[in-house]
Amino acid sequence: MFKLAHNGNVLLDTSKSAPASAAFIIEAIEQSPYSECEINHDAINNYFSSATPERILVVATRHNATLSVEISDDKMLATGTLTLAKGGATLSFDEAKKELVKAHVARGYKQAFLEQLLQKQSELPPGSVVSGPLAKGRLPIDGKPTKFNAMVQTLKDRLKAPKLKEDGSVDMRDFGKLASVKPGELLVQQQPATPGKEGFTVLGDVLPAKPGEVHTLIAGEGTEISKNNPMELLSTIAGVPVEINNGMRVDDIFTVNDVSVKTGHIDFEGSVIVSKNVEPGMRINATGDITVFGTVESGELTAGGDITVKQGVIGHQKPEDKSLSCRIICAGDVHAPHSQYCYIEANNILLERQASHSSMKAKSTIQIGQSELPKGRLFGGEILDATKLIAGEIGNESGAKMVINLAASATEMTKEIDKSFSELTATNEQVDSLQAALEKADLIKDADKKNELINKIGTTQLHHSQQAEQLEKQVAGLEQKLNTLLDEAILTVNSVLHSDVEIHIFNKLLKTTRNFPPSSVKLENNKIEIEFKT
Template sequence: MFKVTKNGQILMDVATAAPPSQAFIVEALECSPYADCEVDHDSIAAFFQSDVVEQQLLVAKQKDAEMRIAISEDKMQASATLITAKGGSLISLDQAKKLIVKSGVCRGYKQAFLEKILAKQFDAAPGAEFSGVIAQGRPPENGLPAKLISHVLTLKERLKQPKMREDGTVDMRDFGALSSVSPGTLLITQRPATPGKEGFTVTGETIEPLPGETFQLVAGEGTEISHTNPLELIATIAGCPSDIQNGMRVDDIFTINDVNVKSGHIDFSGSVIVTHNVEPGMKVKASGDVTIMGTVDSGEIYSDGNIEVRGGVIGHLDHSDNDQSLTSKLVAKGDINIVHGQYTYLEGRNVYIQKQANHCDIKALRQVLVGQEDNPRGKLIGGTIFDAQSVTAGEIGSPSGATMSVYLATSGIEITNKTDQCIRELGETDEQIDNLQKAVEKADQLRDAEKKKMLMAKISATQNHYSQQAEALENKLSELDHTLHELLEGTQLRATNALHSGVELHIFDKTYRTNRSYPPCTAKLLEGKIEIEFKT
């Protein structure tokens, strides 16, 4: 009844016996070896509508399997779409590979993925469509940043490990023997930054990774870079190691029970540990870290490193100064960490207060944090924040509406003043350059060649001087602009529980005063205006 031509057409002999209907032909095809072929319904319909007597009728066509290769826009993935055959030839593995190569895919190809798609030809319905990934690019792996690996226990780490008593309780004032090192001790090894691993697209293009950030190993006092290995830091004196930015220092340590009238003021070149309290009127000054296991009561602590007070810091208004200053003062070039403070002046790089600050004056280069770092719920009541980039606390201000002032990013005003000065100097330099150009034009009119040559050389040297000066000023302007942008970008006041009324907030050169209590919120400088954003 049916036969197939060389070009894959299925013909039906209708000369001897005409089929009764279109349905009859379709059913006959389904019962024949050509059941998978694509039925040509248009040809069959035309046969029954025509008056011309045909000898053979085109009823179906063999259709070979098809495969299309698509590459993603970022060239990181290639996928194949397979349309199974309708009575025609299957796509072989070699044919599929040639299609993939022709499409431009040359890296990241996985034959197992392709074989899985091609296998659908044996169990899927004719003309079914399947898609799948056949090649995958590799994103670059950015390099690891340089890292410091410490080989000794620092004072800060030691103070996190109090001794255990025989009854199982912890003695928070006894931390055992001081951690000390001897000259020649290896303190730190710097693991260099890695360059990363390049990636690639499926079309063979290389994607360069970002190398890890690096930094210079810093040798603090009492240390030196190893003469045999520039990645090692060695102790040069006996003492206690302390962390510094990108390095370590070794300090002598002074330990005392109490700082009082019997001990006198403490002024020590190194680190100081006070195992009990600093009593009223006493001062402690150290070139290293200062750690006080008890309280500070109307005392003054000065440190070129960090200050940590395990108890409270209590002061009051200084009546001898007409209540214009506070009797407790902590000033550090590093960080300050206390449990709670009252009528105390605190100044450091970062100021951390675990529970509460009442009527304290605080100045921080970076941040003021009241509460635990992961969930700050402490209270910041009254007083003044003189300068900081960010302030975070659970409650800021008082429910009673008592006045307090917060000044953030005030260093930005100094940056703008420097920018204005720089612009003025650049204008003066440009004016000098213009005048020199006029001098060149005037000198060019001289008839005396020798005199003209000497004058031109002198003018050229002066022009080079002012051109270099202008370039330096433009670079300085760009740097100041970047510094100001970075400062303001990270400046904010955040209250995780409530921001009360009576808080006068200054960010850079803008002012905002709260006249009611706000729920959890963040205050930032947005488009030249202080905006309050509420937590959602």
């Protein structure tokens, strides 16, 4: 009844036997070998509605399975879209692979992807359209930076682990035996940076990986790099290991019960441990860390490392000049439960519960409160400088004056930028004037004098050109540092920000006129903005 043409059309010769109806033709096709072909309903219906019906009627068309390959915009994924056959031939594995070649897929191809897609030909109805990944690119994996593994317990590690009593409670005054090392003991094992692993697109483009940042193992005082293994840091003296950036130092330790009039002021090359308290009017100066297990009352502590006070720092305002009687200053971090009428200056200032009527200055962060969501209170006094300030509650209802300065160091930075830029302008002017002098020297008729003068001027010009290049780099570096500082300057409040709090970020000012819920305050479009937390 039906005949298959070379072009895949299924034909019906109506001259031999006119079909009774469209339904008759469709039923006949469905019971024929061409049942899976695409029925041409329009042609069939037109035959019965036409005054002059065609003698040879195209009732269906056979379609072979086809595969199209699409490459994503980022070239990281090749997706295959398979249209299943309608009465035609299924797509073979080799034919499908040719389509991948035509699409220029070069890497990330997996045979399993293609097999899974082609398997749908035996699972889905004829003519179904199904898609799936055929090749996947790989993003580069950046290298890991140099890592320094501490092989001994440091003083800071020890202070984080107070002893447990027999009843299960914690003895906050007993931290066990002091961590110490012997000469020749391994302190730090360096783990080299890794180069990373390059990535690729499905078209074969290489995506280079960023190598891990390389850092040099630093031998602090009392240590040395091993002569047998440059990846190892060894102690050269007996003492307490203290972690520094990219290495360690070993300090001798001075231990005393109380710092009072009986002991006198302490000035020590190394670290100092005070088992009890620092009494009013006493001073400690140490090149290493200072640890006080009791309180510091109206004392002065200065350290080249960290300062830890386990029971808090307390002072008062001196009547003669309104200055604060307690001063804590260090190059590292300050750790204490609370501060009252105290001046604190450090890299980071970390207070567990509260800071009242204190003046604080940090190169990086001031945090009032514990854990990942600090809820400590900050009121009265002044934040002289910090990049980040985090607290639970800032200010109070009593109206105690509270002034906060973030990114205050940016003022000095801008002065330094202006100074360097002025020097750069002057240097460029000197280079230009020397160029004019060179052109005049070229007019001298005496060859010897001309060459001598040209060489002299040229040497001076080269010096100023190199100086200008250095100044350009200096200005660019300072501007980048300034932009980073202003971008990172932020005040985070986790409970409430009270009214009448003055907030300065660089040269901008915001004074709160009402209470704010948990929020963050930072510079946005050269203006201080408050954003509520969700």
